[in-house]
Amino acid sequence: MGTLNKGLKPGLYAVTDSQLTPPESLTASVEAALRGGAVLIQYREKQAAWPERFRQASELQAACRNAGVPLVINDDPELANRVGATGVHLGQSDRSIADARHLLGDEAIIGITCHADLALAASALECGADYLAFGRFYNSATKPDAPAADPAVLTDARHFNRPLTAIGGITIENGEPLIRAGADMLAVIGGLFGGTPEDIEQRAKAFTRLFEQHHPLFSLPR
DSSP: OOOOGGGOOSEEEEEOOTTTSOTTTHHHHHHHHHHTTOSEEEEOOSSSOHHHHHHHHHHHHHHHHHHTOOEEEESOHHHHHHHTOSEEEEOTTSSOHHHHHHHHOTTSEEEEEOTTOHHHHHHHHHTTOSEEEEOOOSOOSSSTTSOOOOTHHHHHGGGGOSOEEEESSOOTTTSHHHHHHTOSEEEESTTTOSSOHHHHHHHHHHHHHHHHHHOGGGGSOO
16 A cells, blocks of 8 residues: 555554543553554543543554554643654644643654645644644544535645545445545544444445455555
8 A cells, every 4th residue: 555644554544532432442442543554543532531532642642653553632632742653633623732742742743633725734733733634525433523624625735745634424325525625534423433332344345345446545555
């Protein structure tokens, strides 16, 4: 499989959610996604207290290390640093890329939410973002008020020469047009998690097949 910036690979980007991946099933759910071929994991937890978040993130970091897959932490460079995660994902209202880079170092992976705005993407690129996330492309239960994005923004963003992530209501049924438009990764929450580990693994494998069929780097020699 071909690689992108900082060793990122095209494929499924699995994002955790406290409703769909509660503490008692979090690690098993993520391990199932990894078995199904997820290429990047994001730990996203907004409500839990620090000790619980540290415990959960540490368990996920161990699982991701065993699978050889990067773990990024949503919005929290300090937690990423404490558990040895690969990096962070930042929103527009979160800590600056510069602050995260100073804490985590040059090798860390830092992604940034750009909504559907190429100007935001250009600014993030100037600040050193390693991947650019666009969306929402479909109705999203996680962020129902997020501004809508057209798949054309992915095509227009190809000139940035950074991995492009699509997010927002993505399922196995609607992911193909986003890959064709230029998405290198599909960030998925509700379309992946929920149900048994076997269910999650099978969904992850189906997303992986979409990339095998439609992303050009999958045709490169391994």
